[in-house]
Amino acid sequence: MDAWNFSPWQASLLVGVATLTIKMPSIYRYLCVWIAIRRLPAPPGATLLMGHAAAYSPLAKHRFEERSTKSVGPVYRYRNYWKPIVVVSDPVLQHEIFTLERDGAIEKPDQPNGFSHGKGKSEMNVFSEKSGDPLWKLVRKGTAQAFAAQNLRTYHHHIVDIVDRLISGVKQKGARQPVNIADIAQRESFDVIGKVGFGRDFAASKDIDNPVNTFQMLTDDLEESVYRLINPWRKYSRSQEKLSRDRNHENVRGILRDLVDECLKRPPSAEDANSIAGHLMRLRDSNGQPLSRERLIEEFTIFFIAGSETTGHTVAWTLWFLAQNPPALAKLEEELDAAGLLKSPQNPNPRSFSYGDIGKLHWLDCCIKEAMRLQPVAANSLRRLVVRDVQLSDGTLLPAGLALELAQFSVFRNPAWGWEDPNAFKPERWEHPEEEYYVAKHGLDASPDGVKGSGSEELEIDAGPKGGSKAKKMHPFGQGIRNCLGQQLAKINVPTAVAMLTREFHMTLASQTAGKSVEELEVLKATLQPRDGIYMLCKARA
Numbered sequence: 001m002d003a004w005n006f007s008p009w010q011a012s013l014l015v016g017v018a019t020l021t022i023k024m025p026s027i028y029r030y031l032c033v034w035i036a037i038r039r040l041p042a043p044p045g046a047t048l049l050m051g052h053a054a055a056y057s058p059l060a061k062h063r064f065e066e067r068s069t070k071s072v073g074p075v076y077r078y079r080n081y082w083k084p085i086v087v088v089s090d091p092v093l094q095h096e097i098f099t100l101e102r103d104g105a106i107e108k109p110d111q112p113n114g115f116s117h118g119k120g121k122s123e124m125n126v127f128s129e130k131s132g133d134p135l136w137k138l139v140r141k142g143t144a145q146a147f148a149a150q151n152l153r154t155y156h157h158h159i160v161d162i163v164d165r166l167i168s169g170v171k172q173k174g175a176r177q178p179v180n181i182a183d184i185a186q187r188e189s190f191d192v193i194g195k196v197g198f199g200r201d202f203a204a205s206k207d208i209d210n211p212v213n214t215f216q217m218l219t220d221d222l223e224e225s226v227y228r229l230i231n232p233w234r235k236y237s238r239s240q241e242k243l244s245r246d247r248n249h250e251n252v253r254g255i256l257r258d259l260v261d262e263c264l265k266r267p268p269s270a271e272d273a274n275s276i277a278g279h280l281m282r283l284r285d286s287n288g289q290p291l292s293r294e295r296l297i298e299e300f301t302i303f304f305i306a307g308s309e310t311t312g313h314t315v316a317w318t319l320w321f322l323a324q325n326p327p328a329l330a331k332l333e334e335e336l337d338a339a340g341l342l343k344s345p346q347n348p349n350p351r352s353f354s355y356g357d358i359g360k361l362h363w364l365d366c367c368i369k370e371a372m373r374l375q376p377v378a379a380n381s382l383r384r385l386v387v388r389d390v391q392l393s394d395g396t397l398l399p400a401g402l403a404l405e406l407a408q409f410s411v412f413r414n415p416a417w418g419w420e421d422p423n424a425f426k427p428e429r430w431e432h433p434e435e436e437y438y439v440a441k442h443g444l445d446a447s448p449d450g451v452k453g454s455g456s457e458e459l460e461i462d463a464g465p466k467g468g469s470k471a472k473k474m475h476p477f478g479q480g481i482r483n484c485l486g487q488q489l490a491k492i493n494v495p496t497a498v499a500m501l502t503r504e505f506h507m508t509l510a511s512q513t514a515g516k517s518v519e520e521l522e523v524l525k526a527t528l529q530p531r532d533g534i535y536m537l538c539k540a541r542a
């Protein structure tokens with residue numbers, strides 16, 4: 001027995017040696033990563049304990065990335081606390097990385113990223129799961145049908161009804177009372193995903209003065225996920241704020257659990273058979289088994305989150321840019337008028353907005369693309385993990401185990417990639433479709449001929465960049481096999497909401513918002529969004 005009588009320091013030494021031995025492979029891998037990336041430039045401002053987390057505000061990290069790209073180049077390393085991260089904001093290298101994702105050399109990060117509280121495998125979904133995972137493939141392929149053009153055409157009338165409902169609420173406010181456009185746009189996209197995705201009416205757009213708890217809880221939950229991503233210590237915090245966020249998380253899960261249980265008890269109706277929920281409920285794995293209840297909760301959650309925050313904020317930013325740019329707005333009014341869609345004293349009852357209008361309103365499309373270039377809502381989410389050592393065409397070595405960030409914001413605004421007047425809102429640049437592509441320096445042709453664009457072919461899970469295809473300098477919906485699954489829904493929802501609100505109201509910035517720069521207005525949480533709303537005066541056109 002005496003042999004086991006250790007003094008405290010001997011015991012600590014033993015524990016230390018044991019821990020070190022167990023952790024040896026991770027420590028070795030960690031050191032290999034540092035050695036491999038040591039020659040990459042790093043922006044200034046890192047401190048020993050926090051790394052570069054001390055040098056930027058996490059809620060404006062996209063700006064830090066933009067500054068760093070300008071000061072040290074498009075590929076650089078930085079440290080978030082102890083974690084080394086490499087940021088790539090060269091469109092050709094990004095294109096290579098997205099291509100490497102096809103054969104598994106690049107993957108989604110290890111921990112459930114972005115939209116969960118990091119509780120491990122139990123919170124995985126189609127967004128966070130690795131591309132090689134059979135469930136990712138099953139869900140990705142199985143739900144793609146819900147976003148097929150033919151299907152969305154049949155659902156479009158729901159979107160129109162939801163926007164109409166919102167318009168009635170805004171009208172009731174009158175022309176003098178400021179309306180928070182960011183809030184109403186969120187209500188719209190929340191209801192659209194509820195109805196189109198899950199056959200449920202959450203009625204957020206019904207009474208625009210009524211706080212919608214579910215929707216607020218989801219937003220807060222997302223915010224907490226991002227804080228945890230930024231600050232690895234946060235999960236250990238016992239602060240009141242953090243504990244109340246934990247309770248909120250459980251409540252959100254409760255709501256989603258109830259929704260799943262309801263769907264399990266009462267499967268989607270014939271009308272909703274082609275909704276996202278309809279497809280999720282019908283999925284069967286290779287053993288003929290349906291998705292588990294827990295997995296359904298995760299999938300329902302991610303579709304709610306990915307579908308509502310992104311779309312709503314895109315609508316809000318587009319309306320904000322239009323209100324700031326009277327010539328662009330006037331041109332949109334002309335386009336709507338020419339299509340017989342604009343309300344005016346001369347035409348107080350124009351025809352209804354239809355699905356077929358979306359493809360014809362070319363200037364509207366240019367304005368939305370330009371807003372998505374300047375304020376890409378997904379600016380926080382393109383994170384990857386290097387699985388096998390790879391070398392990029394510029395010689396950069398990416399070692400296995402390295403965390404990567406494929407910056408959007410810095411690419412979309414960097415004049416080095418051919419953007420003229422990059423910080424200006426110029427929808428006319430999108431009159432030239434080739435603007436989307438970068439004229440590459442490493443032998444990748446940038447002509448758009450034969451390029452798989454952002455059309456329906458990207459719904460295929462095996463679509464995406466292949467050797468010889470073109471590098472994009474504009475990819476708000478991501479690229480490659482992990483591109484946005486719901487982009488077709490966004491591509492009908494955003495134009496419908498922007499066009500219908502514009503046809504109904506002449507919108508000008510209210511005093512709360514007027515005169516503020518975009519840096520003052522924005523905040524980077526799960527999405528790049530307005531910090532305290534965007535207030536406008538909405539004057540009915542007729």
Ligand code: HEM
Pocket residue numbers: 126127128140193197302303306307308310311314377378381382383475476477478479481482483484485486487489490494
């Ligand atoms: C303007 C609107 C939207 C934008 C800008 C956007 C952007 C993105 C981006 C950039 C990604 C890729 C993230 C990455 O590579 O790590 C993504 C993935 C995803 N999006 Fe969207 N999104 C939008 C709307 C939607 C909608 C409406 C839905 C569904 C209803 C949706 C569902 C998803 C899902 C499920 C993924 C994960 C796909 C996968 O990893 O296989 N998104 N989105």
